[in-house]
Amino acid sequence: MNIPSNTIDRLCKIFGQLDILGKKSIEFVSSKDLAIAIGTTEYTVRKDISLIGVTGFTRKGYEVVSLKEQLGEKLNLKTQRKACIVGLGRLGTALLDYEKFKQDGFDIVAGFDSSINKIERIHTSIDVFSVAELENVVSQCNIELGIIAVxxxxxxxxxxxxVRAGVKGILNFSPVEINVNENIIYSRIDLTNALRSIAARF
Amino acid sequence: MNIPSNTIDRLCKIFGQLDILGKKSIEFVSSKDLAIAIGTTEYTVRKDISLIGVTGFTRKGYEVVSLKEQLGEKLNLKTQRKACIVGLGRLGTALLDYEKFKQDGFDIVAGFDSSINKIERIHTSIDVFSVAELENVVSQCNIELGIIAVxxxxxxxxxxxxVRAGVKGILNFSPVEINVNENIIYSRIDLTNALRSIAARF
Structure with missing residues (x-):
C-alpha cells in the first residue's frame, strides 16, 4: 500500500475503536466520535478513511461493521498473524500471556529466553525455547512478528x-533503538519515554 | 511551556538518546545521529532544539552532557516523580518492578489491586494496597503519575x-480510551495497535 505512515497508524486506531464499538453492538459512529476516540480531528478522520476508498458514510455516520470490514481488508488485518516474544523477564512473560493479542488477531506461538533455568520454570501455555533455537523455530513456524523484551x-x-529467521516485523520493548534492514517493519515502545512525555507537560 | 505537543515528544526522545550516549561516555553527537536515533530529520532535530533556546552546537555536534542538562531543565525532567500502578495482573506487576523507571527518574511508590488475595500473594519490594485505599495513599504520598493496567x-x-486523588498525569495501558479532565496530562499505550501498525505495512 502507498498510504502515508501516519495515516496507517490512525487507521489502525480507528480499526481498534470500531472493534470496541462492534462488541457493544453499536451500529453507527460519527467521524466526530472517531476523532475524539483516537485523538485527532474530524477532518483527518474523514480524509484518512476516504484515502483508502472506503464507502458507506450515511447521515447516521459510518456503519461500524462495514467500515471495520473494509479497513481490515485494506490494512491486511484479517489474517491471524503469528508472533513470538524474545526475553522472558517480567515484561516478556506478561506479554506472552497478554490475552488480548490473540483476540485481536495476533497469535503468540513461541517465547524465547537465553536462560534454560527460566524456560524450565516458567508457567505458561505457550511453547518456550532457548534463544539458540530461535532461528529454527521462527522459520519453521512461519512467525511473522518478533517482539523483543530483552x-x-x-x-x-x-x-x-x-531478521535472519525471516520475520517481517519487529516490535522492540527494550530501552535502546536497534538497526534493521529497511525491508523490516520496525517499531519501538519506549516505556520511560511515555512517562517523560507526560511529565514534561506538567 | 508553550511548545507544540509533537516537539515535546521528540525532545523527550532526544533526552533519552542523550542519556544512552552519556552512559557510554560519548561527548558529542550530531543532529544527524540524533535524527536517526529518534526517527526524524536533521532539520526537525535542529529546529526542535533551537525552539527551546538551547545553545552549545559546535562543529563536533551537540555536547551530550550539556544538551541533556539543558533539556532536562527546560522539560522539567530533573525532578524525581512519584508514580503508582493500578491493576496488578501480569502486565501491572511487570511494570511495578520495571527497574528502568527508577533509573530514569520515575519512582513507583505504590501498587493497587481490587483483589486482596492478589495483594497478599504478590512478590515485590513496592508497597501494595487495595484499590479502596487508592485515593488516600495517592494524595498522602503526593503521587503525580498514575499508570493504569486494569x-x-x-x-x-x-x-x-x-484524578480525584490529585494525580497530574495518567498513562493508560488498558485496551480502551478513557475520558479525563483537560487539566490532566493523558496518554495511552495500545499494545495491540502497535502490532497492527506493523502488520498493516506488511
Whole structure:
C-alpha cells in the first residue's frame, strides 16, 4: 500500500475503536466520535478513511461493521498473524500471556529466553525455547512478528537473529533503538519515554 | 511551556538518546545521529532544539552532557516523580518492578489491586494496597503519575479515582480510551495497535 505512515497508524486506531464499538453492538459512529476516540480531528478522520476508498458514510455516520470490514481488508488485518516474544523477564512473560493479542488477531506461538533455568520454570501455555533455537523455530513456524523484551545489550543481536529467521516485523520493548534492514517493519515502545512525555507537560 | 505537543515528544526522545550516549561516555553527537536515533530529520532535530533556546552546537555536534542538562531543565525532567500502578495482573506487576523507571527518574511508590488475595500473594519490594485505599495513599504520598493496567471495564473508574486523588498525569495501558479532565496530562499505550501498525505495512 502507498498510504502515508501516519495515516496507517490512525487507521489502525480507528480499526481498534470500531472493534470496541462492534462488541457493544453499536451500529453507527460519527467521524466526530472517531476523532475524539483516537485523538485527532474530524477532518483527518474523514480524509484518512476516504484515502483508502472506503464507502458507506450515511447521515447516521459510518456503519461500524462495514467500515471495520473494509479497513481490515485494506490494512491486511484479517489474517491471524503469528508472533513470538524474545526475553522472558517480567515484561516478556506478561506479554506472552497478554490475552488480548490473540483476540485481536495476533497469535503468540513461541517465547524465547537465553536462560534454560527460566524456560524450565516458567508457567505458561505457550511453547518456550532457548534463544539458540530461535532461528529454527521462527522459520519453521512461519512467525511473522518478533517482539523483543530483552535487556538493552542483547536487543540488536536478537533483532539480527529474528531478521535472519525471516520475520517481517519487529516490535522492540527494550530501552535502546536497534538497526534493521529497511525491508523490516520496525517499531519501538519506549516505556520511560511515555512517562517523560507526560511529565514534561506538567 | 508553550511548545507544540509533537516537539515535546521528540525532545523527550532526544533526552533519552542523550542519556544512552552519556552512559557510554560519548561527548558529542550530531543532529544527524540524533535524527536517526529518534526517527526524524536533521532539520526537525535542529529546529526542535533551537525552539527551546538551547545553545552549545559546535562543529563536533551537540555536547551530550550539556544538551541533556539543558533539556532536562527546560522539560522539567530533573525532578524525581512519584508514580503508582493500578491493576496488578501480569502486565501491572511487570511494570511495578520495571527497574528502568527508577533509573530514569520515575519512582513507583505504590501498587493497587481490587483483589486482596492478589495483594497478599504478590512478590515485590513496592508497597501494595487495595484499590479502596487508592485515593488516600495517592494524595498522602503526593503521587503525580498514575499508570493504569486494569481490565477495560474498570479503566474509567480507576482514572476518575486517580484524578480525584490529585494525580497530574495518567498513562493508560488498558485496551480502551478513557475520558479525563483537560487539566490532566493523558496518554495511552495500545499494545495491540502497535502490532497492527506493523502488520498493516506488511
Amino acid at each position: 535487556p538493552s545489550e542483547h536487543a540488536q543481536d536478537i533483532a539480527d537473529k529474528l | 481490565p477495560s471495564e474498570h479503566a474509567q473508574d480507576i482514572a476518575d479515582k486517580l
